[in-house]
Each structure stands twice: as C-alpha cells, then as structure tokens.
Amino acid sequence: MNDDKTNGSIRLRLDDGWFEVCERARLVPGRGVAALLPDGRQAAVFTDRTGRAYAIDNRDPFTGAYVMSRGLLGSAHGRAFVASPLLKQRFDLETGECLDDEEVSVQAYLTDHSK
Amino acid sequence: MTTPAPSAAARTIVVVGHGMVGQRFLEALAEKGVTDRARVVVLGEEPRPAYDRVHLTSYFTGTTPDELSMVEDGFIEKYGIELHLGDPARSVDRAARTVTARSGRVFAYDVLVLATGSYPFVPPVPGRDLAGCFVYRTIEDLLAIEEYATTAATGAVVGGGLLGLEAAGALQGLGLATHIVEFAPRLMPAQVDAGGGAALLRTIENMGLSVHTGVGTQEITGERAVDGMLLSDGSRLQTDLVVFSAGVRPRDQLARDCGLAVGERGGIVVDEHCRTCDPAVYAIGECALACDGKVYGLVAPGYEMAVAVADALASGDGRPEKSFTGADMSTKLKLLGVDVASFGDAHGAAEGSLDVVYTDARSGIYKKLVVSPDGTLLGGVLVGDAEMYGTLRPLTGHVPPIPAEQLVLPAGLGAPVALGPEALPDEAVICSCHNVTKGAITPLGSLPEVKKCTRAGTGCGSCLKTIEKLLPKTGDGGLCDCFAHTRQELYEIALALRLRSYQQLLDEHGRPAARGGDGCEICKPAVASILASLGGGHILDGEQAALQDTNDHFLANIQRNGSYSIVPRIPGGEITPDKLIVIGEVARDHGLYTKITGGQRIDLFGARVDQLPVIWARLVAAGFESGHAYGKSLRTVKSCVGQTWCRYGVQDSVRMAIDLELRYRGLRSPHKLKAAVSGCARECAEAQSKDFGVIATANGWNLYVGGNGGATPRHADLLAQDLTDDELVRLIDRFLMFYIRTADRLERTSVWLERIEGGLQHVKDVVVDDSLGICAELEALMAGHVSAYRDEWAETVEDPERLARFVSFVNAPGTPDPTVRFVPERGQIKPELPVLALEVAAR
Ligand code: SRM
Ligand SMILES: Cc1cc2nc3c(=O)[nH]c(=O)nc-3n(C[C@H](O)[C@H](O)[C@H](O)COP(=O)(O)OP(=O)(O)OC[C@H]3O[C@@H](n4cnc5c(N)ncnc54)[C@H](O)[C@@H]3O)c2cc1C
Ligand code: SF4
Ligand code: FES
Numbered sequence: 038m039n040d041d042k043t044n045g046s047i048r049l050r051l052d053d054g055w056f057e058v059c060e061r062a063r064l065v066p067g068r069g070v071a072a073l074l075p076d077g078r079q080a081a082v083f084t085d086r087t088g089r090a091y092a093i094d095n096r097d098p099f100t101g102a103y104v105m106s107r108g109l110l111g112s113a114h115g116r117a118f119v120a121s122p123l124l125k126q127r128f129d130l131e132t133g134e135c136l137d138d139e140e141v142s143v144q145a146y147l148t149d150h151s152k
Numbered sequence: 153m154t155t156p157a158p159s160a161a162a163r164t165i166v167v168v169g170h171g172m173v174g175q176r177f178l179e180a181l182a183e184k185g186v187t188d189r190a191r192v193v194v195l196g197e198e199p200r201p202a203y204d205r206v207h208l209t210s211y212f213t214g215t216t217p218d219e220l221s222m223v224e225d226g227f228i229e230k231y232g233i234e235l236h237l238g239d240p241a242r243s244v245d246r247a248a249r250t251v252t253a254r255s256g257r258v259f260a261y262d263v264l265v266l267a268t269g270s271y272p273f274v275p276p277v278p279g280r281d282l283a284g285c286f287v288y289r290t291i292e293d294l295l296a297i298e299e300y301a302t303t304a305a306t307g308a309v310v311g312g313g314l315l316g317l318e319a320a321g322a323l324q325g326l327g328l329a330t331h332i333v334e335f336a337p338r339l340m341p342a343q344v345d346a347g348g349g350a351a352l353l354r355t356i357e358n359m360g361l362s363v364h365t366g367v368g369t370q371e372i373t374g375e376r377a378v379d380g381m382l383l384s385d386g387s388r389l390q391t392d393l394v395v396f397s398a399g400v401r402p403r404d405q406l407a408r409d410c411g412l413a414v415g416e417r418g419g420i421v422v423d424e425h426c427r428t429c430d431p432a433v434y435a436i437g438e439c440a441l442a443c444d445g446k447v448y449g450l451v452a453p454g455y456e457m458a459v460a461v462a463d464a465l466a467s468g469d470g471r472p473e474k475s476f477t478g479a480d481m482s483t484k485l486k487l488l489g490v491d492v493a494s495f496g497d498a499h500g501a502a503e504g505s506l507d508v509v510y511t512d513a514r515s516g517i518y519k520k521l522v523v524s525p526d527g528t529l530l531g532g533v534l535v536g537d538a539e540m541y542g543t544l545r546p547l548t549g550h551v552p553p554i555p556a557e558q559l560v561l562p563a564g565l566g567a568p569v570a571l572g573p574e575a576l577p578d579e580a581v582i583c584s585c586h587n588v589t590k591g592a593i594t595p596l597g598s599l600p601e602v603k604k605c606t607r608a609g610t611g612c613g614s615c616l617k618t619i620e621k622l623l624p625k626t627g628d629g630g631l632c633d634c635f636a637h638t639r640q641e642l643y644e645i646a647l648a649l650r651l652r653s654y655q656q657l658l659d660e661h662g663r664p665a666a667r668g669g670d671g672c673e674i675c676k677p678a679v680a681s682i683l684a685s686l687g688g689g690h691i692l693d694g695e696q697a698a699l700q701d702t703n704d705h706f707l708a709n710i711q712r713n714g715s716y717s718i719v720p721r722i723p724g725g726e727i728t729p730d731k732l733i734v735i736g737e738v739a740r741d742h743g744l745y746t747k748i749t750g751g752q753r754i755d756l757f758g759a760r761v762d763q764l765p766v767i768w769a770r771l772v773a774a775g776f777e778s779g780h781a782y783g784k785s786l787r788t789v790k791s792c793v794g795q796t797w798c799r800y801g802v803q804d805s806v807r808m809a810i811d812l813e814l815r816y817r818g819l820r821s822p823h824k825l826k827a828a829v830s831g832c833a834r835e836c837a838e839a840q841s842k843d844f845g846v847i848a849t850a851n852g853w854n855l856y857v858g859g860n861g862g863a864t865p866r867h868a869d870l871l872a873q874d875l876t877d878d879e880l881v882r883l884i885d886r887f888l889m890f891y892i893r894t895a896d897r898l899e900r901t902s903v904w905l906e907r908i909e910g911g912l913q914h915v916k917d918v919v920v921d922d923s924l925g926i927c928a929e930l931e932a933l934m935a936g937h938v939s940a941y942r943d944e945w946a947e948t949v950e951d952p953e954r955l956a957r958f959v960s961f962v963n964a965p966g967t968p969d970p971t972v973r974f975v976p977e978r979g980q981i982k983p984e985l986p987v988l989a990l991e992v993a994a995r
Binding site: 073 | 600603604633634655665666669670671672673676677697698699701702703705706710712713714956957960961962963964967969970971972985
C-alpha cells in the first residue's frame with residue numbers, strides 16, 4: 038500500500054498514463070462511484086474497507102446498462118468482488134472476470150493502490 | 153457356443169449402419185479410448201453421415217440437412233474412423249468373420265455391431281408403388297416429398313400414430329389439404345386411450361385436418377401417379393400424394409441371412425449386454441429385440457444400448473457393468489401445436505390399477521393418471537395440456553405428495569401451482585432451459601456453483617426459486633459464506649449485545665475466514681435491515697450507507713437502463729386533487745413516465761440519479777414522503793372506500809388503512825410487507841392476499857396474516873376476530889415484530905408462517921396469548937420504531953453531504969449520464985434499451 042504517494046486521490050491507469058479520478062474521501066468504503074474517462078468511457082471505482090481502490094468498466098455486460106458502480110462490494114477468499122445491481126452477477130474487482138459465468142469479463146483498470 | 157468373447161484386444165470393430173445409434177456408439181468408443189486401440193470401420197447405406205432423425209421434420213421449418221448432422225466437424229478424422237457412406241453391407245460371413253459391402257469390398261472383423269435401425273412398413277395394398285407414394289424416414293424422403301408437393305394440392309397420410317401426425321403436420325405446412333387415415337378407432341392408439349383420442353380428434357380437426365378413423369386403406373388409385381385412395385368402408389378419397397406411416401419394422405434381414413436369431417415379429421435377438429447369439433456380433437438401436445422382449449422405436453433406449461456395448465468393448469473381459477434391460481416409453485408429441493404426452497403404464501395394464509380422469513370437451517383437454525391401489529403413480533395420458541409432464545413423468549413409481557385427483561385439475565381449479573421440489577425424484581428436470589436434473593443440482597453447495605457447473609438458472613431464470621429450495625443453506629444453515637448464523641440468530645445477537653455495526657458483527661461473529669473482509673452482497677443488506685429495524689438511524693449514514701442494496705442506497709428503484717423510479721407514499725390510496733396535480737406537474741416538468749401501480753399509488757419512472765434530489769425536493773415541499781418502494785419494508789396498506797361512502801361498509805376502512813400505513817411506514821423487515829383494509833366481508837381491498845389484512849365486521853375488525861399474491865399466492869389465516877382499534881394495532885405490532893425477529897432473509901410472512909415450527913398456532917400462542925412472555929418487548933420495539941420514524945427523503949434533500957452522492961459521475965458532477973436515454977411511446981417515454989452483443993466490435 039502506498040497511500041502516501043497519492044496525495045489523497047485515486048488514480049487509474051489508462052493507455053496514455055495515470056488519470057486522476059477524485060479525492061479518496063469521496064468514496065465510502067464498500068461502495069462505488071462512476072467516473073467519466075477522457076475518451077467518454079465510464080469506470081466504476083471502489084474502495085474496500087482497508088482503503089484499497091479498484092476500478093472496472095462501468096458497463097454491466099449482462100444488461101448493457103452503465104450501473105456497475107452501484108453494486109455492492111464483497112470479498113471471497115480474500116479477493117474483492119462487486120455484484121451487479123441489476124441481475125447480481127459478481128465480478129472480480131482485480132481481474133474483471135465474472136465469477137458466475139466464465140465466458141464473461143469486463144475490463145479492469147490498474148489503480149495506484151493495486152501495484 | 154464356446155467361442156471366447158471378444159474384448160479390448162479386438163483389433164477391428166465393424167459397425168453396420170451410421171444412424172443415430174451408430175453414431176452414439178462411435179462417440180462412446182472414442183470417449184472410452186477404444187478408438188486408440190482398435191480399427192473402427194463403419195458402413196452406411198445413406199449418402200450422408202448420421203443426422204438427427206428425431207428432428208427430421210424441422211427440415212420443413214427451415215433447418216438445413218447440415219444443421220441436422222450429428223457428427224461434429226473433424227470427429228471421424230480425429231479418431232481415425234473409416235467411414236464408408238452409400239455402401240451398405242450386403243452379407244455377413246460369421247465363420248470367416250467378414251462383411252461384404254454392395255461395392256464388393258470385404259471387411260474382416262473381430263467384433264461386428266449391427267445398428268441398422270428400422271424401415272417404414274408399407275401395407276401391401278395395390279398401387280403402393282405409384283408415383284406420389286412416399287415414406288417418412290430419411291432426409292432423402294423429405295426432399296422427395298417436398299419436390300412432389302409443389303405439383304400437388306391434396307395429401308393423405310396412412311397411419312394416425314405419433315409419426316403419422318407429425319407427417320400430416322408437415323404436409324399441411326407444405327400447403328396441402330391433408331387427410332389422416334387410421335385403421336384403429338382413434339388417433340395415436342398406442343399412446344392414448346379412447347377418452348384421450350376423442351380430445352385429440354377435436355383438436356386436430358380444429359386445426360383443419362380431415363381425420364378418418366376406423367377405416368383401412370384398400371387401394372391406392374391412379375394411372376401412373378396417385379389420384380386417390382379406396383377405403384375399407386367403400387368410400388373414395390381424392391388425393392395427389394400419399395405418405396405411408398403405418399409403423400416401422402426392424403431391419404434384421406442381414407442378420408437373418410447369416411443365421412442370427414430373430415424374433416417372431418422381427419428384431420435381432422440380444423441379451424442384456426446387447427449380444428446376439430454369436431458373441432462376436434452385437435445389435436443396438438431399433439434393429440434389436442431387447443432381452444425384455446421389446447423392440448424400442450425411440451432413440452434414448454438405443455443410446456443406452458450403444459453405451460452398454462462400448463462399455464463391454466472397453467472393459468478387458470467383455471463383461472460390462474452396464475447393461476440394457478428395458479427403458480421408459482414415455483413420449484411427447486413435438487409438432488402440430490397439440491400437447492400430447494403419455495408416460496409409464498398409460499393404459500392401466502397393471503392389475504388393480506385405477507384411473508383418475510379429468511376431461512374438458514370444450515377446450516379439448518383430457519388428462520388421465522393411472523394409480524395403483526396404494527396411490528403409486530403408474531403412468532398417464534395428457535392431451536391438450538401437457539404442462540405437468542415434466543413433473544409427473546419423473547414421479548412415476550412414487551406416491552405423489554398430492555392426491556392424483558388434484559394433480560389432474562387445471563391450475564386455478566384447486567390444482568397445486570407446482571409440487572414442492574423436495575417431492576421430485578433425482579431425474580426430474582428442474583431447469584428446462586438447460587435440461588438440468590434435480591440430481592445434478594443437489595450435490596452442489598451454492599447458487600453460483602450451480603450456475604457455473606450446470607448452467608442451470610442462466611437462461612430464463614424461472615427455475616431459480618426451485619434451485620434455491622434444493623440447495624443446502626450454505627451447507628450449515630448459515631446466512632451466507634460470511635456468517636454461519638441464520639438471520640434470526642444474527643438478529644438475536646445484535647439485539648442482546650446491542651451491536652449496531654456490521655463490521656463489528658462480521659469481525660466478531662462471522663465465519664473465521666470472513667472476518668476482517670468485506671462481507672458479501674447477501675449479508676450486507678440483510679444485516680442492514682436488522683440494524684434498521686433495531687433503530688439504526690438514517691440508512692444513508694455512516695457505515696450503513698455501504699450496506700444497502702443499490703435501491704436503498706439511492707432511495708429509489710433501479711430500472712433496466714440504470715435510471716430510477718420514484719414512488720411517493722399515498723397512504724391508503726387516498727389523495728387530494730391538489731397533491732395529484734403536484735405529481736402531474738413534477739412528472740411533466742421532468743419528463744417522467746407515470747403509471748398507476750397495483751398498490752394504489754403512482755410510480756414515476758425514468759429519473760437519472762442526479763435528478764432524484766430536485767424531484768424529491770418538490771415532492772417533499774408538497775407534503776409527500778418516501779413510499780419505500782425500494783426497501784424491504786412496508787409498501788402500501790390498500791384500502792377500499794368503506795363505510796363513509798359504500799352502502800355495504802360497516803367500518804371506516806380508509807381511516808384504518810391510513811393509520812396503519814403511517815404507523816408502519818419505513819419499518820425495515822426481512823422482506824417487503826403489504827397490507828390492506830376492507831370495509832366489509834365483500835373484501836374489495838383483497839386483504840386476505842396480504843401479509844396482514846384487516847376486514848371490518850359489525851363488531852370491529854378481523855385480522856388475517858400470512859397472505860401473499862404474486863407467483864405463489866396464499867390465502868391469509870385468521871389470527872383474531874372482532875377486535876377494537878387498539879386491540880388490532882397491538883396485535884399487528886406484535887405480529888410484525890415477531891416476524892422480523894424470526895424470519896429468514898427474503899422470507900415473506902406467508903412462507904415464514906408455513907415454515908416456523910408449530911405454524912399458525914404457535915404464532916397465535918406467542919402474539920395473542922404471550923406464551924413466550926415477549927409481547928411487552930415486541931410492543932416496545934415497535935413503539936421505538938414509530939417514535940423514531942423520519943422521512944428519509946425529507947432528511948436527504950436537506951443535507952448536502954447525503955446529496956453529494958446523487959451524481960452520475962464523481963469527477964463530473966454536472967454531467968448527466970449520456971447512456972441513459974429514452975424514446976417516445978404512447979405519449980410518454982420509455983427506456984432506449986442498451987445495445988447488447990456489440991462487445992466484440994467495440995474492442
Ligand atoms: C409498480 C408495481 C407494478 C405496477 O406497475 O403496478 C410493482 C413493481 C415492482 N415489483 Fe411488484 N409491483 C407492484 C405490485 C405488486 C403486487 C400487487 C400488490 O401489491 O397488490 C404484487 C403481488 C402481491 C404480493 O406481493 O403479495 C407484486 C409482487 C412482486 C414480487 C413477488 C413477491 C412475492 O413474494 O411473491 C416482487 C419480487 C420481490 O419482491 O422479491 C416484486 C418486485 C417488484 C419490483 C420492485 C422489482 C424490482 O426490484 O425492480 C418492481 C419495481 C417497481 C419500481 O421500480 O417502481 N413485486 N408486486 C406495483 C407497485 C405497487 C406499489 O404501489 O408499491
Ligand atoms: C420423423 C421421425 C420422428 C421421430 N421422432 C422421435 C421422437 O420424437 N423421439 C424418439 O425417441 N424417437 C423418434 N424417432 C425415432 C428415432 O429416429 C429412432 O429411434 C432412431 O433414429 C433409431 O436409431 P438407429 O440408429 O437405431 O436407427 P436409424 O437412425 O434409422 O439408423 C440406421 C441406419 O442404418 C442404415 N442401414 C440399414 N441397413 C444397412 C446396411 N445393411 N448397411 C449399412 N447401413 C444400413 C440406415 O440407412 C440408417 O441410416 C423418430 C423417427 C422419425 C422417422
Ligand atoms: S369491501 Fe365492502 S365496504 Fe369496501 S367497497 Fe367493497 S363492498 Fe364496499
Ligand atoms: S428454466 Fe432454468 S434458466 Fe430457464
């Protein structure tokens with residue numbers, strides 16, 4: 038963990054470098070927020086109870102709705118996941134893989150906590 | 153015979169016939185690794201590799217011959233199988249162990265497997281060889297029928313059995329006026345009895361087919377091509393095309409010619425391992441006469457035989473564990489739009505068996521169940537409504553948990569909506585989308601596991617409730633992977649230890665592996681609800697904010713496109729014109745879709761997250777409160793107009809409904825709560841379908857509990873009679889708090905009342921007679937809720953900190969989410985549905 042280096046803000050790794058999302062204080066541990074990326078895409082950004090940040094694509098691949106940030110965060114076997122708020126499929130927050138359907142995954146972003 | 157049985161050492165296996173069973177046999181050989189050790193030669197008569205004969209008719213509805221193929225691309229090459237198509241076996245020399253094909257090629261074998269299927273029986277009537285006469289067995293037959301039909305106007309099918317009806321449906325589909333000629337006095341004589349035949353006849357005639365039963369075919373007439381038929385009653389039928397579907401006969405000629413034993417009425421005689429009288433020769437599928445004396449004209453028994461033989465060849469000594477001793481002859485007609493099914497002992501052949509029959513001539517429904525004197529289900533016939541086939545067939549041989557008389561009744565006439573899944577045997581299909589049986593589900597531990605391993609529940613989702621009932625409650629009855637306690641135990645822990653924090657509960661009372669973690673989507677909202685019903689303050693404050701499901705988190709219901717709906721409380725369904733106008737104005741100004749709900753209030757749909765606060769600010773200013781449509785909490789207390797206006801009313805039902813709704817609004821509970829108050833026994837408010845329902849009497853109020861509408865309706869039970877206002881409220885207080893304390897997560901009062909030990913009587917003892925001495929505590933808890941109640945939305949719109957989370961984007965608070973879009977419909981909006989399936993293109 039290198040919280041100190043982030044000056045209290047959360048950053049995502051995009052193709053062309055780090056992108057600053059918001060103050061860490063804006064996030065409630067265990068919940069997410071949606072962030073608009075420079076190219077118009079949306080990321081769902083979460084922190085867990087230890088303060089570690091995660092980010093995945095905000096689009097729920099099962100419904101096509103941009104709602105992943107509104108799902109509930111949980112952990113199983115030490116790995117954090119989010120359950121889609123619509124049909125409740127769970128996605129690993131580090132890899133973006135769907136835990137309920139092997140064939141589905143969403144993009145996961147590196148955050149400056151996940152190095 | 154002393155010849156040693158051939159075994160895995162066999163060098164060459166020759167298979168005659170590449171039909172459905174032949175191909176299944178090849179697959180089983182490959183699965184068991186026999187293809188690695190032995191040379192496998194296949195001789196097929198047809199010009200194409202094995203295809204799905206069962207779905208042959210789907211060719212007429214657009215399925216191509218290639219799509220019907222049963223041989224996966226590359227299968228033959230991968231396993232080094234030598235497949236010779238269009239070259240049937242002509243003769244077998246058992247002494248030399250060779251097979252000679254029509255082409256003259258000779259193949260030596262160590263093991264010979266005959267899978268030659270059947271041929272359609274064509275009765276020896278004059279004219280049967282005229283142009284325009286067909287049988288219905290192969291793709292080539294269908295291609296020929298299709299071509300000939302282009303010049304024909306009328307068609308006739310000889311034979312009114314399962315296949316004949318299928319063929320008749322196909323002819324009708326080709327645009328021909330179609331006749332069915334059946335010698336027996338009814339259609340499908342092998343499957344249905346007289347009653348079923350009558351129902352079937354009506355339905356088929358209603359579909360525009362002409363049925364002639366009880367008459368034989370005497371002659372097919374015509375010069376060179378068919379122009380009609382002479383029937384045994386002397387009548388003449390004009391027709392341009394005839395399809396014979398008068399049954400099939402096993403293709404046993406090859407076997408006869410080489411001296412193998414065949415049955416009196418055909419079929420190659422085999423033992424329980426599908427071996428003929430020559431141990432080097434097996435016969436499988438429709439050409440075999442099984443050891444139970446039957447020739448099976450269905451594919452599933454053929455598959456079983458194929459696997460049994462492959463097994464024998466794979467096991468070293470040629471003595472397999474698997475054997476074939478008989479099979480189920482259940483059938484379901486898959487065409488023509490008629491529901492017909494028969495299973496088990498459909499004709500009541502067993503001694504002492506009894507029939508339970510339901511008929512409805514008008515709608516062409518006939519259902520018969522055959523039961524033994526002790527109630528065991530032996531079989532049945534279903535015509536016109538085969539809905540229950542999936543449940544009943546697997547129950548054959550068992551005593552159904554519900555009397556047969558009830559099982560045949562149509563839904564709505566006292567029939568059970570569904571049998572409990574516990575009652576089903578392992579082979580019952582639970583998920584019909586993915587054909588997953590109960591036996592495949594019960595060994596698994598959790599829903600995600602079931603979805604992953606069997607795909608059950610990932611289609612239409614209608615089986616999910618049943619699956620959950622079949623699963624162990626996370627093995628040990630615990631709430632989820634995080635807690636080994638039930639919801640009730642967690643409630644008691646939180647109550648007794650005055651715990652008001654989820655994290656504390658998880659870290660001190662969770663499963664060891666879950667402590668210190670983040671919990672999960674199951675226990676978080678459940679614990680949030682417990683904490684809220686124990687007086688936890690505003691649900692968006694502090695730690696609680698992280699626990700709520702998304703609906704509670706935004707105090708609104710999420711919709712399929714990520715927008716939200718807004719449901720203001722309208723207690724008892726009573727509303728002033730001014731308030732109605734406000735709702736109309738708010739909806740108009742923000743472009744929301746409005747709809748009257750089934751709960752006597754108004755739902756406003758299509759708000760983006762960032763619009764919720766402004767909309768609610770206006771509603772709150774006009775005196776509206778949250779309707780908690782998003783919460784597991786009180787929804788509505790429905791009312792009828794009652795004594796004030798209605799000439800029958802005996803109490804003021806509207807006032808009581810409003811009082812009750814205001815008393816229990818915001819009460820968090822294991823599942824949602826619905827209520828109603830009717831002004832007299834006519835029950836216009838449908839109180840008996842609610843979690844708690846009140847019906848006015850001349851002397852006061854009757855209280856009903858545990859009712860439910862929805863998918864599993866339940867009539868409420870009477871808890872107490874002729875109550876005064878105060879008595880009524882006190883009793884409901886106790887009832888609700890007792891439910892909240894002891895119910896499982898997401899368990900409606902109806903399910904809880906059925907599950908809780910002692911049932912209604914126990915609940916009565918506790919809440920009416922205070923048998924546990926807890927009524928004072930229950931009342932105090934409710935008093936605490938009533939005095940602490942604050943409107944969540946009023947508190948939210950006044951608090952900048954809470955409002956801060958109502959943004960589409962954390963880093964662009966003013967920007968609306970561009971993916972939430974609408975299109976017009978009937979003068980309002982509807983979601984423009986998100987595009988699915990473009991994943992690949994977008995990458
Ligand atoms: C709006 C409404 C349909 C309508 O257009 O009329 C409705 C809409 C929804 N119902 Fe309902 N139900 C509505 C009346 C009903 C009724 C009829 C009634 O209450 O008189 C029933 C059957 C009666 C019963 O519950 O006993 C009903 C049985 C359900 C069920 C199945 C409950 C059960 O135990 O069988 C669900 C699913 C659940 O709660 O888990 C459900 C769930 C839902 C949800 C909340 C689904 C969801 O989670 O998104 C829908 C969201 C509404 C929204 O976004 O605002 N809704 N729902 C009705 C709202 C009434 C109200 O004013 O609050
Ligand atoms: C229209 C139709 C609908 C049906 N619907 C159902 C249904 O709903 N449910 C069900 O269970 N069953 C159904 N059946 C029956 C099912 O198709 C058969 O049970 C199944 O095909 C039997 O498989 P088999 O391999 O034994 O015979 P087949 O599939 O007939 O294969 C035998 C093959 O052997 C070939 N052959 C014969 N003699 C020789 C020889 N000397 N040399 C080389 N090859 C030879 C034949 O040409 C044929 O290709 C239906 C059949 C038809 C025609
Ligand atoms: S339930 Fe009775 S009082 Fe109420 S509206 Fe119906 S008839 Fe009138
Ligand atoms: S029946 Fe199981 S998903 Fe449709």
